[in-house]
Amino acid sequence: MIQKMMLDGGIERPAEVAKVGDTEVDVREGQNAGCKYVIGVTTGVFTREELEAYNPTHIIDDIAQVIDIVRG
Secondary structure, three states: OHHHHHHHHOOOOHHHOEEEEOOHHHHHHHHHHOOOEEEEEOOOOOOHHHHHOOOOOEEEOOOOHHHHHHHO
């Protein structure tokens, strides 16, 4: 799905992509696509501890924190 969205958006490098999600599947998808940021969100199904097991680049408690991450 990420690669399709990149194609549709004219994005060629996964290093320009942030994948945000609340499950193992979301984290794995971002990792497999080579996304620069793979951000787990604790407001969904998984807890912080559960998300940590999958090694996302970041874990956040509020979706608004994505902006601070991508701004660097």
